[in-house]
Amino acid sequence: MDIIMCGVGGQGTVLASRVVGETAIKQGYEVRTSEIIGMAQREGPVVSQVRIGTKLHGPLIPDVSADYLLGFELAEAVRNIDKLDARGQALVNTHMIVPPTVYLGISQYPEEQLIDYLKEQPSRLILINANKLADQAGSTKAVSAVMLGAFSALCPDIDETMLLTELLTRLPERVQEINTRAFELGKEFVEGETR
Amino acid sequence: MAKQLLLGNEAIAWGAIAAGVKVATAYPGTPSTEIFSTLAAQAKHYGFHAEWCVNEKVALEVAYGSAISGARTLVTMKQVGLNVAADPLLSGTYLGVKGGLVLVVADDPGPHSSQTEQDTRQFASFARVPVLDPSDPQEAMEMVIEAFNISEKYRLPVILRPTTRVCHVGQDVNLPEITSRNSEIRFEKGGDWVIFPSVSLRKHGELLEGLKTLGNEFSNFRFNYREGQGDYAIACSGVSYHYVKEALNRLDMIDNTEILKISTPYPFPEELAAQFLKKHERLLVIEEQDPVLEDAMLRLAGKIGLHLQLSGKHDAIVPGTGELNVDLVTRAIANWSGKNTENKSAAGKPELPLRRPILCAGCPHRASFYAIRKAAGKKSDTVFTGDIGCYTLGMMPPLSAVDTCLCMGAAITQAQGIGRAEPGRQTIAVLGDSTFFHSGITGVINAVYNQYPLTLVILDNSTTAMTGFQPHPGTGQTATGEMVAAIDLQKVLEGCGVTYIKTVDPVNLKEAVTAVKEAMTYDGPAVVIMKRACINLPEVKGFAPVVINIEKCKDCGLCVTEIGCPALVMETGQKPQVLESCAGCGLCIEVCPFDAIQGGDN
Numbered sequence: 001m002d003i004i005m006c007g008v009g010g011q012g013t014v015l016a017s018r019v020v021g022e023t024a025i026k027q028g029y030e031v032r033t034s035e036i037i038g039m040a041q042r043e044g045p046v047v048s049q050v051r052i053g054t055k056l057h058g059p060l061i062p063d064v065s066a067d068y069l070l071g072f073e074l075a076e077a078v079r080n081i082d083k084l085d086a087r088g089q090a091l092v093n094t095h096m097i098v099p100p101t102v103y104l105g106i107s108q109y110p111e112e113q114l115i116d117y118l119k120e121q122p123s124r125l126i127l128i129n130a131n132k133l134a135d136q137a138g139s140t141k142a143v144s145a146v147m148l149g150a151f152s153a154l155c156p157d158i159d160e161t162m163l164l165t166e167l168l169t170r171l172p173e174r175v176q177e178i179n180t181r182a183f184e185l186g187k188e189f190v191e192g193e194t195r
Numbered sequence: 196m197a198k199q200l201l202l203g204n205e206a207i208a209w210g211a212i213a214a215g216v217k218v219a220t221a222y223p224g225t226p227s228t229e230i231f232s233t234l235a236a237q238a239k240h241y242g243f244h245a246e247w248c249v250n251e252k253v254a255l256e257v258a259y260g261s262a263i264s265g266a267r268t269l270v271t272m273k274q275v276g277l278n279v280a281a282d283p284l285l286s287g288t289y290l291g292v293k294g295g296l297v298l299v300v301a302d303d304p305g306p307h308s309s310q311t312e313q314d315t316r317q318f319a320s321f322a323r324v325p326v327l328d329p330s331d332p333q334e335a336m337e338m339v340i341e342a343f344n345i346s347e348k349y350r351l352p353v354i355l356r357p358t359t360r361v362c363h364v365g366q367d368v369n370l371p372e373i374t375s376r377n378s379e380i381r382f383e384k385g386g387d388w389v390i391f392p393s394v395s396l397r398k399h400g401e402l403l404e405g406l407k408t409l410g411n412e413f414s415n416f417r418f419n420y421r422e423g424q425g426d427y428a429i430a431c432s433g434v435s436y437h438y439v440k441e442a443l444n445r446l447d448m449i450d451n452t453e454i455l456k457i458s459t460p461y462p463f464p465e466e467l468a469a470q471f472l473k474k475h476e477r478l479l480v481i482e483e484q485d486p487v488l489e490d491a492m493l494r495l496a497g498k499i500g501l502h503l504q505l506s507g508k509h510d511a512i513v514p515g516t517g518e519l520n521v522d523l524v525t526r527a528i529a530n531w532s533g534k535n536t537e538n539k540s541a542a543g544k545p546e547l548p549l550r551r552p553i554l555c556a557g558c559p560h561r562a563s564f565y566a567i568r569k570a571a572g573k574k575s576d577t578v579f580t581g582d583i584g585c586y587t588l589g590m591m592p593p594l595s596a597v598d599t600c601l602c603m604g605a606a607i608t609q610a611q612g613i614g615r616a617e618p619g620r621q622t623i624a625v626l627g628d629s630t631f632f633h634s635g636i637t638g639v640i641n642a643v644y645n646q647y648p649l650t651l652v653i654l655d656n657s658t659t660a661m662t663g664f665q666p667h668p669g670t671g672q673t674a675t676g677e678m679v680a681a682i683d684l685q686k687v688l689e690g691c692g693v694t695y696i697k698t699v700d701p702v703n704l705k706e707a708v709t710a711v712k713e714a715m716t717y718d719g720p721a722v723v724i725m726k727r728a729c730i731n732l733p734e735v736k737g738f739a740p741v742v743i744n745i746e747k748c749k750d751c752g753l754c755v756t757e758i759g760c761p762a763l764v765m766e767t768g769q770k771p772q773v774l775e776s777c778a779g780c781g782l783c784i785e786v787c788p789f790d791a792i793q794g795g796d797n
Contacts, residue, residue, distance in 0.1 A: 008550065018365065022200045025367045031200060032331075033365035036307050043761050044552035058437030059331075059364040062445070062521040075548050099550040100759045104593060107549035117545050140775065 002061040003050040006080040007072025008097045009043050012144035017048035023166045024052040034059035045076055070147055073097050078114045086122040091150055095131035126193050137182035145179040149186030201368040203332035203361040208233035210339030212241055215376030217266035219245040220254040223662035224273030225308040226362040227301035231271045235674040247674040250633040251276035255283045262296035264382040267343055271299040274315050285322050286390050289398040291350040295343035302358045304483040305518040314484035315356040320461040326354040328458050330436040332366040349405050360434040410462030418458035419467055425451035428475035432457045432488055435481045435519055442525040463491040472501055479531045480507035483519050506531050554588050556762035557778025559727035562701035563654050564589040564596040565758055570711035578613055582606035582626035585661045586654050593759045604634030611647045624651045629659035629667040642720045643692040649720040656729040688722050695721035704785040730778050738779025738795050747791035754783040
């Protein structure tokens with residue numbers, strides 16, 4: 001199983017990929033994750049790759065072959081959608097992080113076109129406003145928890161309880177309740193969408 | 196012990212701990228940094244010494260001193276760091292070591308976060324240092340332990356060369372058993388520790404002999420092997436090994452291909468490779484960066500008189516630049532073997548917003564660059580020589596305040612060269628605090644000595660931010676958390692003979708601009724220290740976001756277009772908006788001509 005997680009530096013994609021990876025190891029799978037750390041962290045585009053299975057090769061997912069794409073930000077989801085297999089599942093946060101280049105007039109952020117493009121893809125798509133759900137749970141910083149909760153409802157191979165436990169062990173106690181709520185909201189949202 | 200998800204860098208650190216490392220040194224650099232951070236966090240528990248050094252040359256020299264005293268020693272750096280450490284490495288290889296000395300030098304094909312795509316395997320063969328090339332975190336961990344054994348057996352420094360896709364890859368890793376290791380540590384006088392021409396000649400001969408023996412031993416090294424069988428033959432190294440295997444599976448060629456995996460590019464395991472070459476007439480070599488294996492195999496074929504058709508980088512079957520991946524390797528193998536691959540490219544993708552890494556909201560560098568631009572005058576012809584760090588991002592519009600960036604410390608020295616070639620051309624050199632300690636000081640001394648009217652701005656944010664907030668001599672904290680006396684930049688500069696030194700808070704724009712203007716007109720070398728801590732440091736408390744007074748705002752948009760802060764946005768025809776990410780630094784307050792922004796730090 002190959003999972004692409006993409007977003008903008010600071011959104012928690014690295015945390016989410018490690019949480020999924022560690023859970024899979026505890027379930028007895030082999031795991032490879034790959035992330036780019038360094039210059040891109042400063043509000044740049046970030047992509048984490050997670051590969052889970054029994055006989056794994058390298059850390060990088062080939063084009064058009066990921067089973068899941070977790071887009072933490074709309075434009076970044078579109079940027080990486082080519083990684084997703086036609087039978088794959090995209091879960092995309094509709095929240096936009098508009099880069100300063102747009103306000104400086106150097107580039108543009110065509111929201112509607114981006115959403116249409118995602119809808120045109122052969123892969124399955126769930127759009128989720130993860131920032132809104134995180135806010136509802138108590139903090140807009142709990143976006144990763146929402147995305148992981150939503151992912152748990154989509155992916156039958158990853159144990160949902162273990163995934164949440166793994167997330168919580170990596171968070172300070174004072175935000176655990178908020179993140180548990182965010183996880184549940186993400187999960188419920190997907191269950192509502194796929195029912 | 197249960198399997199754990201470890202980054203390659205963490206795995207390397209645990210390998211070193213298991214091997215009984217006694218001293219670890221480093222200068223941070225992506226993608227190598229977390230090796231040492233992991234070691235530093237364990238140093239007290241396992242009873243070894245760990246220190247961030249001021250630069251890679253210093254780190255290697257400290258490490259070398261420990262190694263010739265008999266201690267197992269690890270030094271880590273990124274690939275360009277080895278350029279800085281080249282001097283002690285080449286001499287140290289002649290003289291040799293007593294305790295194991297392992298250099299972990301991380302390469303960055305791509306490059307993702309580096310100045311060059313230089314290949315440390317190439318450097319190792321130039322420096323006559325054995326080099327191990329791991330393909331994944333598990334192997335990297337096991338190879339560190341092997342590297343110490345080889346280093347002690349052959350009394351040579353050994354390089355472990357992971358790449359970004361080993362360093363920053365997570366894998367389910369079996370942690371090694373950590374046993375305590377007792378070795379006698381004592382520097383023995385009268386050993387061959389003085390490099391001297393006549394000694395060098397003798398040592399050079401011994402070195403070549405040793406490498407020859409080691410090359411033979413490497414033919415039976417457990418990480419060098421032939422695998423599978425068939426009509427096709429592919430040699431590979433490092434992470435490319437995994438790409439090759441996956442690509443062969445995808446192309447349905449895995450049952451008809453023999454793979455040669457070389458984990459010791461230098462000294463090259465000729466006997467093992469010769470057996471492989473003799474069996475095949477047509478071969479493909481897949482490796483990242485330079486054609487190191489390819490050249491070694493071409494040489495070997497010539498030496499043993501084989502006529503081969505060897506493909507790789509020289510005939511452009513494999514890309515000569517950039518990072519490889521499964522798709523590129525699949526295409527290369529398909530091309531070489533005459534198979535077709537579909538080229539699936541996404542059509543009609545809408546134009547995506549340009550998202551480049553930028554300085555964070557509240558970053559003190561933004562204020563510094565803005566002040567420097569103001570002082571130089573908007574349309575001025577001043578050359579801004581920049582350096583390596585987060586602040587290289589000052590090159591991006593709208594700040595556009597970095598015209599050059601070459602290597603660590605060169606802001607100061609390049610400015611002098613530009614001014615010498617073009618007398619009268621104003622230059623302003625800009626570099627960070629950690630970079631100043633790394634290799635800026637010598638450049639300042641050069642300017643003072645040669646009477647160059649240097650204008651230098653040191654961006655002192657009290658950390659090494661780009662690589663993840665490591666302490667440095669100016670922060671008063673060591674790698675293992677001890678509080679020590681901080682080295683005072685101002686006093687260092689005074690000691691170097693600089694007579695104009697001013698420390699200002701860059702967010703205090705007026706004061707900062709005045710200081711830079713004064714420095715520019717000062718008769719002699721002049722330094723402005725822009726002192727304000729990095730907004731991401733845990734001890735730095737951000738301020739409440741600024742507030743825009745809608746009544747006073749005249750929609751001029753200057754707050755957005757002048758400083759390019761990611762926390763300030765403005766849709767066409769609307770008022771600017773402050774986002775949650777605003778750290779309240781208040782720079783925009785200073786920029787607004789209508790006093791329409793309030794709150795924040797000011």
